[in-house]
Amino acid sequence: xxxxxxxxxxxxxxxxxxxxxxxxxxxxxxxxxxxxxxxxxxxxxxxxxxxxxxxxxxxxxxxxxxxxxxxxxxxxxxxxxxxxxxxxxxxxxxxxxxxxxxxxxxxxxxxxxxxxxxxxxxxxxxxxxxxxxxxxxxxxxxxxxxxxxxxxxxxxxxxxxxxxxxxxxxxxxxxxxxxxxxxxxxxxxxxxxxxxxxxxxxxxxxxxxxxxxxxxxxxxxxxxxxxxxxxxxxxxxxxxxxxxxxxxxxxxxxxxxxxxxxxxxxxxxxxxxxxxxxxxxxxxxxxxxxxxxxxxxxxxxxxxxxxxxxxxxxxxxxxxxxxxxxxxxxxxxxxxxxxxxxxxxxxxxxxxxxxxxxxxxxxxxxxxxxxxxxxxxxxxxxxxxxxxxxxxxxxxxxxxxxxxxxxx
Amino acid sequence: xxxxxxxxxxxxxxxxxxxxxxxxxxxxxxxxxxxxxxxxxxxxxxxxxxxxxxxxxxxxxxxxxxxxxxxxxxxxxxxxxxxxxxxxxxxxxxxxxxxxxxxxxxxxxxxxxxxxxxxxxxxxxxxxxxxxxxxxxxxxxxxxxxxxxxxxxxxxxxxxxxxxxxxxxxxxxxxxxxxxxxxxxxxxxxxxxxxxxxxxxxxxxxxxxxxxxxxxxxxxxxxxxxxxxxxxxxxxxxxxxxxxxxxxxxxxxxxxxxxxxxxxxxxxxxxxxxxxxxxxxxxxxxxxxxxxxxx
Ligand SMILES: Nc1ncnc2c1ncn2[C@@H]1O[C@H](COP(=O)(O)OP(=O)(O)OP(=O)(O)O)[C@@H](O)[C@H]1O
Ligand SMILES: [Mg+2]
Numbered sequence: 129x130x131x132x133x134x135x136x137x138x139x140x141x142x143x144x145x146x147x148x149x150x151x152x153x154x155x156x157x158x159x160x161x162x163x164x165x166x167x168x169x170x171x172x173x174x175x176x177x178x179x180x181x182x183x184x185x186x187x188x189x190x191x192x193x194x195x196x197x198x199x200x201x202x203x204x205x206x207x208x209x210x211x212x213x214x215x216x217x218x219x220x221x222x223x224x225x226x227x228x229x230x231x232x233x234x235x236x237x238x239x240x241x242x243x244x245x246x247x248x249x250x251x252x253x254x255x256x257x258x259x260x261x262x263x264x265x266x267x268x269x270x271x272x273x274x275x276x277x278x279x280x281x282x283x284x285x286x287x288x289x290x291x292x293x294x295x296x297x298x299x300x301x302x303x304x305x306x307x308x309x310x311x312x313x314x315x316x317x318x319x320x321x322x323x324x325x326x327x328x329x330x331x332x333x334x335x336x337x338x339x340x341x342x343x344x345x346x347x348x349x350x351x352x353x354x355x356x357x358x359x360x361x362x363x364x365x366x367x368x369x370x371x372x373x374x375x376x377x378x379x380x381x382x383x384x385x386x387x388x389x390x391x392x393x394x395x396x397x398x399x400x401x402x403x404x405x406x407x408x409x410x411x412x413x414x415x416x417x418x419x420x421x422x423x424x425x426x427x428x429x430x431x432x433x434x435x436x437x438x439x440x441x442x443x444x445x446x447x448x449x450x451x452x453x454x455x456x457x458x459x460x461x462x463x464x465x466x467x468x469x470x471x472x473x474x475x476x477x478x479x480x481x482x483x484x485x486x487x488x489x490x491x492x493x494x495x496x497x498x499x500x501x502x503x504x505x506x507x508x509x510x511x512x513x514x515x516x517x518x519x520x521x522x523x524x525x526x527x528x529x530x531x532x533x534x535x536x
Numbered sequence: 537x538x539x540x541x542x543x544x545x546x547x548x549x550x551x552x553x554x555x556x557x558x559x560x561x562x563x564x565x566x567x568x569x570x571x572x573x574x575x576x577x578x579x580x581x582x583x584x585x586x587x588x589x590x591x592x593x594x595x596x597x598x599x600x601x602x603x604x605x606x607x608x609x610x611x612x613x614x615x616x617x618x619x620x621x622x623x624x625x626x627x628x629x630x631x632x633x634x635x636x637x638x639x640x641x642x643x644x645x646x647x648x649x650x651x652x653x654x655x656x657x658x659x660x661x662x663x664x665x666x667x668x669x670x671x672x673x674x675x676x677x678x679x680x681x682x683x684x685x686x687x688x689x690x691x692x693x694x695x696x697x698x699x700x701x702x703x704x705x706x707x708x709x710x711x712x713x714x715x716x717x718x719x720x721x722x723x724x725x726x727x728x729x730x731x732x733x734x735x736x737x738x739x740x741x742x743x744x745x746x747x748x749x750x751x752x753x754x755x756x757x758x759x760x761x762x763x764x765x766x767x768x769x770x771x772x773x774x775x776x777x778x779x780x781x782x783x784x785x786x787x788x789x790x791x792x793x794x795x796x797x798x799x800x801x802x803x804x805x806x807x808x809x810x811x812x813x814x815x816x817x818x819x820x821x822x823x824x825x826x827x828x829x830x831x
């Protein structure tokens with residue numbers, strides 16, 4: 129029975145049209161991802177046109193000159209090279225120099241500067257002064273700063289201890305490998321998720337709308353399993369198609385993009401990107417986390433739209449609700465977070481995970497301290513599942529006399 | 537096998553769509569006749585357990601059909617008046633889907649599908665998209681889907697709407713074939729659809745059954761005779777005002793009218809054998825069905 133429900137879904141014209149458009153969007157996203165990596169060659173020329181495709185791999189090759197542990201010696205070498213250049217050209221070095229040297233170590237130098245200060249804007253301004261600092265003790269400065277962060281954000285002894293434990297897991301010295309592709313792809317995966325929650329919500333809602341849209345409900349609900357197994361199968365079809373479409377989409381996006389720009393740096397610590405994040409993970413794990421959160425967001429979107437459609441017998445609300453749940457909340461979430469910490473738990477958190485990973489949001493109930501991201505993931509995974517029986521109840525309890533969409 | 541209505545009513549707001557109906561049905565063909573808005577569809581949706589009666593009870597062999605649920609729906613085949621389907625599916629995909637929600641195994645469903653499409657004359661179109669079918673073809677698929685589970689109770693709401701005259705005749709024969717060992721309830725406002733195939737006629741008006749019985753009983757009970765008289769063209773209106781008038785036929789030198797009246801409406805009036813159609817005209821005050829339906 130499920131097989132026929134799935135067949136019905138994929139044979140639908142709307143499904144075909146939307147999935148084709150979605151695929152097109154994914155291809156555009158791949159293009160954007162590849163296009164967002166810049167590379168300047170040793171002559172100071174930035175790669176353009178079709179050769180741009182090679183930027184990711186060439187950049188990684190250059191940067192990987194520095195791979196391995198970022199020892200104080202290595203950092204000193206980098207900081208001094210940069211300092212000299214800045215001196216030589218009064219702060220405005222030419223593109224040739226950028227292509228030859230700066231490009232390969234810029235990320236490392238910025239990270240080094242950030243180890244001295246958690247203020248990322250100051251870290252940027254101070255990059256040419258890293259050489260003047262006590263690089264021999266850079267990791268000491270970094271651990272001190274981490275300790276300060278733990279004290280600042282841990283408002284109770286339990287929280288402070290929790291933060292110290294998390295920070296304690298950071299491997300020092302940090303092991304470096306070029307990771308630009310993961311950084312780029314985390315951003316583009318989020319763009320994909322931004323679209324997929326809408327597309328998936330709409331398609332899943334369609335599964336519960338089509339009987340009413342086509343006036344086929346009377347045949348459906350008078351069939352033997354029309355109020356039992358057939359409805360369960362519809363719900364299953366919703367969950368399965370959500371899963372297939374989401375993972376196929378992000379699979380295509382990842383395969384093409386990583387295939388072109390390379391996947392160097394899976395194991396590079398995320399801390400190089402965000403030195404004071406208490407999520408001690410690698411770049412690859414960060415990408416995986418983004419994908420999983422996007423999947424939960426898509427499931428939630430599907431559950432909510434299926435539920436509303438099963439209740440209202442129309443798609444109309446189903447299209448706008450994911451939009452409010454995610455996109456509008458992203459916009460009002462930021463000002464809202466000034467007022468209430470509830471904004472840490474709204475569904476939009478799931479689709480802007482990269483921003484959340486940088487923020488030290490921790491909470492405490494009793495003695496249990498928990499972090500925002502895992503909590504939100506579990507919360508909405510549960511909400512998505514809890515909604516399913518309600519979808520069943522709404523749909524299978526159909527009464528034609530109360531049908532809101534009946535044209536009489 | 538007994539389907540019974542006990543004081544069944546359905547109210548929409550202040551309007552009774554079905555008003556205190558009590559009736560019992562067994563195997564055989566039941567023709568439900570009534571004008572637009574009489575409550576036929578409402579009655580049928582209640583019988584198919586998709587509309588709950590406001591008051592009263594519907595039972596199958598003594599059990600409430602809403603409580604029987606799945607077990608009752610397993611016996612049911614229903615062609616709704618406003619028969620809708622999934623436009624992007626092919627005829628066979630559509631049938632296989634309906635078979636699946638009716639709990640028929642794919643292997644059995646395939647066999648059944650073949651038989652049914654042959655029966656409704658659509659074997660050639662099994663791979664055609666549902667949306668590419670003509671209205672009449674779609675309705676035939678509708679009948680076929682209702683038959684998929686070999687139902688004990690077959691409910692057809694205006695099954696002949698949209699069928700062409702030859703299709704109508706085919707359809708009538710089909711129903712007679714299907715009727716064996718089944719309860720068939722079919723609604724229409726076209727008398728000829730049920731005249732020869734329905735063992736029981738139910739006349740429904742404003743939510744009530746006001747006649748139930750055989751076609752012969754209905755005709756015998758008419759309190760008027762049927763007359764055929766030829767009048768001048770300019771007199772037609774006058775007769776129309778005065779009597780219920782059935783067929784109007786233009787002939788040389790005037791117009792032939794089929795008139796219902798206790799007394800002869802004119803000197804040259806000839807007594808005719810009354811038919812079901814005349815009873816319909818008498819009781820509903822309007823002509824049964826539309827002109828092109830008269831075959
Ligand atoms: N969902 C509804 N809401 C409100 N009123 C309704 C609804 N369905 C039917 N009615 C009313 O109930 C009455 C009976 O309608 P029903 O559709 O049962 O008649 P019918 O005999 O099937 O007519 P037709 O020959 O036109 O199909 C009508 O007055 C109709 O307006
Ligand atoms: Mg009707």
